[in-house]
Amino acid sequence: MDASIQTQSPRRPRFKTTQDWHDFVKNNREKLTGDFLQKLRVDCYKEIEVIRGRPLLVYASRFLDVPPRTPNTIDLSDIDGFTDLVSAFKDTESIDVLLHSPGGQPDATERIVNILRNNFSEVHFIIPHSAYSAATMLALSGNSISLHPSATLGPIDPQINGIPARSIKRGFEKVREIIKNEGPEALPAYIPLLEKYSLDLLEICEDSEKLSKELVTTWLCEYMFNGTKTEDDVEQTVNYFSDYDTHLLHSRPLVFKKIKAFGLNISLADGDFQDLIWEAYLLLNGFFTMSHFFKLYENTRGVTWGKQFQVVSQPPQNQPPP
Secondary structure, three states, X not given: OOHHHHOOOXXXXXXXXXXXXXXXXXXXXXXXXXXXXXXXXXXXXXXXXXXXXXXXXXXXXXXXXXXXXXXXXXXXXXXXXXXXXXXXXXXXXXXXXXXXXXXXXXXXXXXXXXXHHHHOOEEEEEEOOEEOOHHHHHHOOOOEEEEOOOOEEOOOOOEEOOEEHHHHHHHHHHHHHHHHHXXXXXXXXXXXXXXXXXXXXXXXXXXXXXXXXXXXXXXXXXXXXXXXXXXXXXXXXXXXXXXXXXXXXXXXXXXXXXXXXXXXXXXXOOHHHHHXXXXXXXXXXXXXXXXXXXEEEEEOOOOEEEEEOOOXXXXXXXXXXX
């Protein structure tokens, strides 16, 4: 490892595997305060900054063991977090963003991209584990993407209330084709479907698909490709990422091997960089599993806050509440 990195924090514990983290927790439970865990993460971030030569912003969401309806996806509330993150870096033109998110709302993603681009001329994304859906859209707005070998992006086809928009459209198309071939007498069998999904929902599906493709097309043309690809090349790339009929699953992993042929400025992390971004993921995921937090916004210049579950105590049964 680079000597300059070793001098940053020579005695801090190192985590290369999930087993390392579990062993550390088992043997050091008395140390595991919020401040101690925060320092572990920030020390790791600083070492990534030394390797990359630019500041690091961290936006991470909890994936596993999340109660239903927990707002761990990208939404408008993230505007506050990203505004805080970028405010600490007025002296740089280039930034790294470590991203770990299941996705979320395209309109919120568009605002986050605007925040980043209004402050930095270069934005580079680091994916240690997963960036799905709208988080993939966010990553595709960068000048480059660095993936851990275990990491993945995902399709950007939109979902409506948890259902892929394309599958809803395909249901309408199937009904239309059956009625066309079999005549109006086939209609009664499909009335329940038509009642469940109104025609305005079909319009919403089409508009959502159009928006996702439009945003990513604009960002690729302006930033990652920056005029180096033809319109056909860009269209082919966007169509691949948004093609539910090809991927068949909204959470289908789009690993480096699948997407490298599209000419994206995307690479696999290696060496110390690979080890450190995986360590950052282990520290983030470990913190999530030990706390009530489901989102974190962090950098090395004092911004470190997040959002946590609302824990409601239930009174014992057969006893009146206080």
